[in-house]
Amino acid sequence: MMTDFVEAGRADGTLQVVMLGIGTETFALEAGMVREIIDPIPTTRVAGARPHLAHIVNVRGNVVPLADIRTRFGMPVTAATPDTRFVVIELDIDGDPILVALVADKVFEVTAVALETRQQVPTIGTAWRPEYIRSIVKSGDDFVIIPDMPQLLN
Amino acid sequence: MTTLDPREVFLAEANELLDRLETTLLDLGDQPDDTTLIDTAFRALHTIKGSGAMFGFDRVAAFTHDFETAFDLVRRGAIATSVELVNVALSAKDYIRLLIEDPDSDTAVIGDAILAELDRLVSGAPAPPAEPAPTGWQIGISFAPDILHNGTNPLALLDELRDLGACTVVPRLAVLPDIEDLDPESLHIGWDVTLVGSAERAAIEDVFLFVQDVMELTLVPLAGELPVSAPDPVPPAADPVAPAVERDASVRGPAERRAPPRAAATMRVEAERLDELMDRVGELVIAQARLSQMAGLHADAGIKTIAEEIERLSARLRDTAMGIRMVPIGTLFSRFRRLVHDLSRDLGKPVTFVTDGEETELDKTVIERLADPLVHLIRNAIDHGVEAPERRAASGKAATGRIALTAEHAGAQVLVSVRDDGAGLDVARIRAKAEERGLVQPGTPLTDQQVYQFLFAPGFSTAQEISALSGRGVGMDVVKKTIEGLRGSIDITTEPGAGTAIVLRLPLTLAIIEGLLIRVGEARYVLPLAVVEECIELPADRSQGRGRDFLDIRGALVPFLRLRDLFDAAGEPDPHQKVIIVAVGEARIGLVADQILGNHQTVIKSLSKLHADVATFSGATILGDGTAALIIDPAQITAGGHAAGQGDYREVA
Numbered sequence: 083m084m085t086d087f088v089e090a091g092r093a094d095g096t097l098q099v100v101m102l103g104i105g106t107e108t109f110a111l112e113a114g115m116v117r118e119i120i121d122p123i124p125t126t127r128v129a130g131a132r133p134h135l136a137h138i139v140n141v142r143g144n145v146v147p148l149a150d151i152r153t154r155f156g157m158p159v160t161a162a163t164p165d166t167r168f169v170v171i172e173l174d175i176d177g178d179p180i181l182v183a184l185v186a187d188k189v190f191e192v193t194a195v196a197l198e199t200r201q202q203v204p205t206i207g208t209a210w211r212p213e214y215i216r217s218i219v220k221s222g223d224d225f226v227i228i229p230d231m232p233q234l235l236n
Numbered sequence: 237m238t239t240l241d242p243r244e245v246f247l248a249e250a251n252e253l254l255d256r257l258e259t260t261l262l263d264l265g266d267q268p269d270d271t272t273l274i275d276t277a278f279r280a281l282h283t284i285k286g287s288g289a290m291f292g293f294d295r296v297a298a299f300t301h302d303f304e305t306a307f308d309l310v311r312r313g314a315i316a317t318s319v320e321l322v323n324v325a326l327s328a329k330d331y332i333r334l335l336i337e338d339p340d341s342d343t344a345v346i347g348d349a350i351l352a353e354l355d356r357l358v359s360g361a362p363a364p365p366a367e368p369a370p371t372g373w374q375i376g377i378s379f380a381p382d383i384l385h386n387g388t389n390p391l392a393l394l395d396e397l398r399d400l401g402a403c404t405v406v407p408r409l410a411v412l413p414d415i416e417d418l419d420p421e422s423l424h425i426g427w428d429v430t431l432v433g434s435a436e437r438a439a440i441e442d443v444f445l446f447v448q449d450v451m452e453l454t455l456v457p458l459a460g461e462l463p464v465s466a467p468d469p470v471p472p473a474a475d476p477v478a479p480a481v482e483r484d485a486s487v488r489g490p491a492e493r494r495a496p497p498r499a500a501a502t503m504r505v506e507a508e509r510l511d512e513l514m515d516r517v518g519e520l521v522i523a524q525a526r527l528s529q530m531a532g533l534h535a536d537a538g539i540k541t542i543a544e545e546i547e548r549l550s551a552r553l554r555d556t557a558m559g560i561r562m563v564p565i566g567t568l569f570s571r572f573r574r575l576v577h578d579l580s581r582d583l584g585k586p587v588t589f590v591t592d593g594e595e596t597e598l599d600k601t602v603i604e605r606l607a608d609p610l611v612h613l614i615r616n617a618i619d620h621g622v623e624a625p626e627r628r629a630a631s632g633k634a635a636t637g638r639i640a641l642t643a644e645h646a647g648a649q650v651l652v653s654v655r656d657d658g659a660g661l662d663v664a665r666i667r668a669k670a671e672e673r674g675l676v677q678p679g680t681p682l683t684d685q686q687v688y689q690f691l692f693a694p695g696f697s698t699a700q701e702i703s704a705l706s707g708r709g710v711g712m713d714v715v716k717k718t719i720e721g722l723r724g725s726i727d728i729t730t731e732p733g734a735g736t737a738i739v740l741r742l743p744l745t746l747a748i749i750e751g752l753l754i755r756v757g758e759a760r761y762v763l764p765l766a767v768v769e770e771c772i773e774l775p776a777d778r779s780q781g782r783g784r785d786f787l788d789i790r791g792a793l794v795p796f797l798r799l800r801d802l803f804d805a806a807g808e809p810d811p812h813q814k815v816i817i818v819a820v821g822e823a824r825i826g827l828v829a830d831q832i833l834g835n836h837q838t839v840i841k842s843l844s845k846l847h848a849d850v851a852t853f854s855g856a857t858i859l860g861d862g863t864a865a866l867i868i869d870p871a872q873i874t875a876g877g878h879a880a881g882q883g884d885y886r887e888v889a
Contacts, residue, residue, distance in 0.1 A: 126864045129803035140864045145841040145856040
C-alpha cells in the first residue's frame, strides 16, 4: 500500500497533492486521482445507503456517489458555505476505476509535500481509525492527513 | 472504414460455418435421407477447407480435407447416414473448432482417432459407382445474368476447369445485346468447353459447387470415344448437340427467377459501435428531456413546437437504435440442441428437444448473457427433471422425455422458459435439505414458492449422487445472479409427476426503458412502466391508518407499501396520495407516492459499485433539470416487503 504511494512521488521525493479543508482537518489528496473540482450541484438522496455515501450527483452525464467523509471521521455535518466544492476523484476499487465526488468545505491549493516528512499514524492521540489514514505528512508548519480513500469509502 | 484483420474475418466466418454445420448435422440425425442437408454440410466443409488454407490454418485444411473425403461418400449415396456417423461428424466438427481456436495445440492424436472412426464407418461402403473413365467432356455453362453481383468470377471458374485438362473454350454470344443496351454488370455470355483428359464428373461439378443454384451446367462425355456407352446418371438439362442459342433461351428464364438479387441485405457491424450508438442516443434523450423542460417554461409557441418535434424524433431514433441491437433468440436456442443431444446420450435418457418462439427478439447483450443460465437450466432439466426410462415406464409415461425451450413476448418483457415433463420438484426434500444446511429453522411456515427459492442458495443441491454434470450445487445461484443482473426475475412452477417449468422474465433492453416518474416527498423516482398495472387514489380511510395496509382491487387483496416511510421522506404527505399497482411475477403490490408526474424516457445509468449494498434501486437516470433520480426495483421491494417469513430465513442464511 505504502509503496505505490511512494512510487507516485516525484524523483525529488515530493508528492503533488491537492489540499482540502474538510471539517476541522486539512487533508491532502494525491493530485493524480483528482479529475475536476466543481461548484456544488443539486444532489439526490439514496434511501438505505450508508451515511457517508447518502447522495448521488450528475457529473457530466455520469451518476456518481457523493462522499461525505466528515461522518467517517466523526465530524459534524454543517451546511454548505460559499467555499464548499465537490472534488471529483477516480479510485481503483477491486480493479475497476470508480468516480466519486467528495464534499470539501474548502479547496486550498495544489502543492508538493516532501515524502521524507512522512509520519506513522499515532495509535493514540487521534479519534480516527488508523486504517482510514495512509500517512501524515508535514506541509509548512502543519501536519496534514493523506487519507486512504478506497478504505475510507468502502 | 476500419481495416479488419483477415484472420479475424476468417474466424468469424468459420464460427458461423461451424454453427451451421452443427445444426445441419443434428438435423441430419433426425432426417438421415435428406440430401439437401448432406449437400449443405458438404458445402460448409468445403468452404472451411478452402478459407482455412487461404488464411494459413493448414492443419484445419488438412483435417477438413480428410473429413470431407469421407463425407463425400455419404454425399454420393455410397453409404447411408447413421446415428454413429452423425456423432463422429459432430466430434470432427468440434475438433475443427479446436484447431481453429488453438492452431498449435498438440492434439493430433484426437484428430487421428476421429478419422480412424470415420474410416471404420465408411469403409464398409461399396466403392463409389465406377464411372467409366472418359477421355473428355463436352461442358455447357450458362449463368444467371446477375451472377456478377455477388462477386463470382466466371473466368476464374474457367481457369479451374483448365487445371483439370486441356480445354477448348467457345463463348456463346447469341444473346449479347447491342453496345448501347449493354449492362456491364450483367453477364450475357455462356461458354461451351471441350475438356480433354481423364477428369471425373465429380471433379468438374466441384468447380461449380458454389454457383450451381444460379447456373445451368451440362456435362456430356465426349461422344464416339467412350469405351462403354454407360447411361448418364445425371440427366443434362438440354440436348448438348442442340444449337447453343436455343438452349440458352430455354434455361435463362428459370435461372433468372431462381436468383433474386440479394446484394447488401445485411452487413456486419462491430458490436462496440452499436454500444456507442446506444450511448449517444442515451445522451440525446437526456438532452431532449432538458430541452422539453426549458420549452415548457417558455410561452413561445415556436420553441414548444420544435421541442415536441425533437421529442418525437429522438423517441423514434431510440426505437430504431434499439431495434438494431435486437437479435432473434433462435441463434441462442440452436446452440442447445447439441447440449441436449450429448447429455441425452451420456445420461442414457432419451429426450426430445422442442423449441418455440425462436423469432422473439431481445437485446444482444441480454442474449449473450442468457447463454450460461440456460445451459444450467437445461442440464438440470435433463439430469434432475427427466427421470430414467425405467422410472418413466413405471409411472406410465412415454420412455422419451421432453424438454421444451420457448420464448414469448409479454408486454415489455420476454419470457424464456425451460420446461421438462419429469417428476417435478420435491418440496419436502428441498425443505429437509434447507433445514439440514441451516438455511431455515425447522417448523417455520413457508409457502412452496418460498421453499423453491432455496434452490438458488449458493451450494444448494438435493441430488443424492453427484454426477459429472450437476448435483454439485454450483449453478442455480449463478443463474439467479445473472438474471437479476439483467433486471429480470425467475418463476418456478412445478406439478408432481408432470414436470417443472422455470420461467425467466427479462426486460427487452438494458439501455433505455419507459418509466413512470413519481414524487415521494421532495424526491423524484422512476418506476419501470413495464411493471405498472394501474394507478389509483389511496382511499381517505387508508391514508392514515396502520395495520390494514391493503386494498381491495376488484375483489383481490393487494397489500401496499408507503414509499414515504420506506424512503424516509421529509415534510408533510400530500393530501391525496396515489397508489401505483405493480406486478412482479405472481405478486401484486401497491406503492404509495405523493404525486404521479408522468411518463419518462429513462436512460439507465448503473449505480456505483460503492452503492452495491443498496438493493431497493436498480439504477439511476438523469432528469430534464439535470438532477439524478433513482430507479425503483419493484422486485426487491416486493421481495423485502410482503413476506415476513422470508426475512427470518434470510437472517439465518
